[in-house]
Amino acid sequence: MWCKALARRVMALRPSLSPFAAVIVAAGQGLRAGQPVPKQFALWRGKPVLRHAVEAVSAAGADPIVVAIPENGEDLAREALDGIANVHFVAGGATRQSSVRAALEAIEASAPDRVLIHDAARPILPQEVIERLLAALELHDAAIPVLPVVDSLSIEVEGFMHGSADRGSLRRVQTPQAFRFERILSAHKAWIGKADAGDDAQIALASGVVVAHVAGDEALKKLTFAEDFMTAKLAVRTGLGYDVHRLAAGEELWLGGVMIPYDRGLVGHSDADVALHAVVDALLGAIGKGDIGQHFPPSDPKWKGAPSSRFVEYAANSVTEFGYRIGNVDLTIICEAPKIGPHRDTIQLRIANLLGVDKSQVNVKATTTERLGFTGREEGIAAQAIVTLVSEN
Numbered sequence: 001m002w003c004k005a006l007a008r009r010v011m012a013l014r015p016s017l018s019p020f021a022a023v024i025v026a027a028g029q030g031l032r033a034g035q036p037v038p039k040q041f042a043l044w045r046g047k048p049v050l051r052h053a054v055e056a057v058s059a060a061g062a063d064p065i066v067v068a069i070p071e072n073g074e075d076l077a078r079e080a081l082d083g084i085a086n087v088h089f090v091a092g093g094a095t096r097q098s099s100v101r102a103a104l105e106a107i108e109a110s111a112p113d114r115v116l117i118h119d120a121a122r123p124i125l126p127q128e129v130i131e132r133l134l135a136a137l138e139l140h141d142a143a144i145p146v147l148p149v150v151d152s153l154s155i156e157v158e159g160f161m162h163g164s165a166d167r168g169s170l171r172r173v174q175t176p177q178a179f180r181f182e183r184i185l186s187a188h189k190a191w192i193g194k195a196d197a198g199d200d201a202q203i204a205l206a207s208g209v210v211v212a213h214v215a216g217d218e219a220l221k222k223l224t225f226a227e228d229f230m231t232a233k234l235a236v237r238t239g240l241g242y243d244v245h246r247l248a249a250g251e252e253l254w255l256g257g258v259m260i261p262y263d264r265g266l267v268g269h270s271d272a273d274v275a276l277h278a279v280v281d282a283l284l285g286a287i288g289k290g291d292i293g294q295h296f297p298p299s300d301p302k303w304k305g306a307p308s309s310r311f312v313e314y315a316a317n318s319v320t321e322f323g324y325r326i327g328n329v330d331l332t333i334i335c336e337a338p339k340i341g342p343h344r345d346t347i348q349l350r351i352a353n354l355l356g357v358d359k360s361q362v363n364v365k366a367t368t369t370e371r372l373g374f375t376g377r378e379e380g381i382a383a384q385a386i387v388t389l390v391s392e393n
């Protein structure tokens with residue numbers, strides 16, 4: 001496949017992250033995927049399929065990024081890519097080849113040296129693949145990611161095996177495919193009037209361009225059928241949250257979104273509601289979105305004294321956008337004083353309302369550390385939360 005000698009030469013020439021252009025092909029209808037919108041705009045792992053691909057090339061340094069979209073698809077595309085800079089849209093054509101050519105011609109004036117052409121339907125794009133492709137362009141005018149064929153092959157005629165093929169010389173081709181810009185643009189212009197091509201490498205090869213192979217990645221799977229979306233998510237996800245704040249005089253004590261009468265309160269940049277902070281961290285953790293400090297940094301003055309209920313609502317909305325719903329929340333508050341029992345039902349109901357779930361889906365309990373540690377000395381309060389999320393699929 002990708003011979004060791006070439007691999008060594010390519011790795012030795014690993015390019016710096018200089019800009020390159022990217023074309024994302026997203027002009028199809030995706031009807032076989034069984035989604036309410038073309039599959040490139042459908043949600044997959046919490047984000048539109050197209051956004052996954054565009055974020056990957058953007059993170060690798062692509063500039064500009066041109067997306068070929070279906071007719072009347074600009075509103076869906078803008079919504080899917082909201083907030084991503086340097087993205088331009090072009091109307092796709094009747095074939096994949098015409099869509100790519102339109103995208104290439106849209107950036108011809110900027111004369112990029114290199115371009116990656118990628119199918120939006122391949123949302124997982126490892127940065128290592130991009131690096132291998134760009135490195136290969138230091139030696140060749142074109143490079144594509146490929147994988148070996150591991151199954152035996154049968155040549156079929158009218159439903160019957162008519163022979164076999166040598167899998168040793170065959171490769172599975174993926175995208176993105178990398179090209180020197182002028183070579184692939186010329187190849188596409190020379191292709192006008194011919195039948196649609198399966199990919200851009202075929203067009204380049206027909207124009208006399210030498211196309212190198214680099215190692216692909218199994219993660220670059222193409223989303224095609226409805227089951228590809230159904231298996232994209234785990235049925236159940238769990239998250240764990242833990243937080244601590246110290247007690248001090250002159251502060252209000254907020255626990256679980258409820259102000260509790262006490263001679264001291266918790267100290268923090270926001271209202272220091274340790275119980276809600278634990279719930280937020282559990283929710284964010286369950287969907288792989290980091291922790292509360294990443295989304296609401298204490299260094300940001302706009303969160304000074306902010307009610308933690310805002311953080312909970314944000315985390316709950318993030319769960320919904322990710323394609324999950326809250327199954328249950330189990331919260332433990334750890335302190336010697338004040339007593340949580342008299343406030344348990346009120347806290348339980350408040351958290352349920354913030355999350356938009358039934359009260360029965362939230363459990364609140366309290367414990368002490370038998371006078372051990374900082375909570376035992378009544379220097380602070382800790383909280384731990386575990387959440388279970390259920391896939392909407």
